[in-house]
Amino acid sequence: MAEERPGAWFGFGFCGFGQALGSGRERRVLSPEPLRAPGAGLDVYRVSASWSYTAFVSRGGRLELAGAAGGAAGGCRDAWASEALLVLLRAGPGPETGAELQAWAPGSELRGEPLWVHTVEAGAEGDDGPGGKPQAGPLPLLPCARAYVSPRPPFYRPLAPGLRARRLELGAEHALLLDEAGQVFSWGGGRHGQLGHGTLEAELEPRPLEALQGLPMAEVAAGGWHSVSVSETGDVYIWGWNESGQLALPTRSLAEDGKTVAGEAAGLHEGGPDVKSTAGREDGAPTPFIAVQPFPALLDLPRGSEAVKASCGSRHTAVVTRTGELYTWGWGKYGQLGHKDTSSWDRPCRVEYFVEKQLQVRAVSCGPWNTYAYAVEQEKS
């Protein structure tokens, strides 16, 4: 993210614990607001948000926490926040020693001792990104890419030797892995179709998604019970639970509130067995609601936009396009979609705030019920 233009982080959604989202006076922020302290004033490059607190890591290695967990620390290269554990990647004590993985209880304020410590071997780091910034394949994947961190025991989980992991994301019950060749793997619980193998079965070991084989992926993101992957050519594939429209497919709950656009082709190309052929529109015929999509569906973003980044909350999805727009959809009750209200959406909706302010979004990071976006000023032409 080496940018010449100044950029800043914005946040919206649930802040019931005081998580530095803009004004944060109410329990939720419905439209993007610039971060307030401690997020503001830091040159933040990593935001990791759990439900009740958020961790900010600056390029200078400073970590700040906001919300139900407080505290600050230096020498941090990466952080990963969960309700059970705060995991930090910190520089080792000396130049030869590798980085140290530390797990802290969120309530500890980073005082005292971590719950456990694991040394990551020196020199076994991922490729540095442009500008020499460490791209230690963000947590929960460890820099060595041989293992990852879990919020539940066992906390340190090795990956099979054959896997060359580039990126790993954890949902409530499942895990997604993107390897060096752009292949997506998934494992864990599958009762909501979040594994993408076409069934509701659990998988104990990483299993490649056959439906995506041959399509090199650039990004994966895991929500509570849904999964997203973005191809190198900017296509979005999405699967899992759609109870709030987080797959951008028509969902019954929103139709009952009158908010779905069921009947329009919401961009669903790959019909799975759950796409009910009893199609319907306002003529009274039943509508093809989709509760669960058990293998990947291709999603068309409006205006033919190409996606470059994706992130998911528990029940919502956010995607950044090549032209710097941010689209969000899914559960919106806490303002996490940033559309100035609390509606949920079962189709992609652009966050107009950034367009109005002439900002280009470059990165997005979702907490369970909120969204953080990094944006730069638009080039003046």
Add this chain to the structure above:
Amino acid sequence: MAEDINRDPLAGTGALWEALLALLPRTKEELKLDLSEKVERSVVMLLQEATELFYGGRRSECLQTSEAVLDYSWEKLNTGPWQDVDKDWRRVYAFGCLLKAACLCEASEDATTVAAALKICDMGLLMGAAILGDILIKVAAILQTHLLSRKRPAQGPTQEQPSTKKARNEHVSIPDMKSERTVPRLHCPSLQYFRKHFLVPERPVILEGVADHWPCMKKWSLEYIQEVAGCRTVPVEVGSRYTDEEWSQTLMTVNEFISKYIVDEPRDVGYLAQHQLFDQIPELKQDISIPDYCCLGDGEEDEITINAWFGPQGTVSPLHQDPQQNLLVQVIGRKYIRLYSPQESEALYPHDTHLLHNTSQVGVRGTQCDMADSPPPHPVSGDQNSILENPFPWGCSLGGCAVEG
């Protein structure tokens, strides 16, 4: 809303609110959450904050906070298989429901609000776990009484009172049954006889005369059920069989269920199936008993679960194997039941069933089986008053012939 600083923060108007207050602990210190470490610290903080707001009379803030507690615990209830969900998360959910329902009733006592509060109590009973001495049951009873005592206005366009309409009771053809393979019928056998000849050798039997004097046999009718439980929210299965693609589960009030799926030529099949209705609505539990034969089973007495099935004619439960020994009591209507013995199970093959459902609290119904080259089943037609004993591991397929209770 300006509040007089000398005014008791919990003072409200109306008899309903007084009745609710009387059920709740008097102060926030007396409201013991009693949650284990499994529940994350942040959630406990939020729940404590909600109770403080409640006892401080800050109702709208309490509502917001309770809502967040509900939403978060709902996510926990939906993580992993239902039977693995920690009971304390369900209790958190129940606390959220309690506070939310109470806050709603403090604001208003009109029928719409009270019905909404009752629905929330029911969600707490369906998805939550017991808190504060089963307080949600007591709250629900008060709310239901309050709704009944007023002249009930239409609760919505789909909820008209169907009290004068009777259920269909047409003659339906009963499948032919060869007498040598039908299940034997006995009148009130002794416990020892039952145990020796049926329970231990795992043979099915129909017991007659055992439930004759249960109040439900005389009292239960559509009108009675609606009066006692009409406004309560229950889970309903929609679709002919739960192995069908079109099958789904949803929640609705008993009134809605009856008007939509029992009376008046329903378009779809709706079935209130395998639901622990009597735990949710104790008034109905008083109309039934637990047969003495149940104490002969393995396991403790408090492991006995009582489920209810309530549906129109034409409901089908596909062939399955129940994980427990059970007694089936037919209160209203008739059921056609086919049983397959364990020796015949080689001709039956189980298949994977995965229930696509939006509510998480319904567990898998035993192991479903298909029939290959149908070995002759052991048919039994259960009439009113008869009890069928179905030993595990006999396979069982049920078809409802008429309105059942």
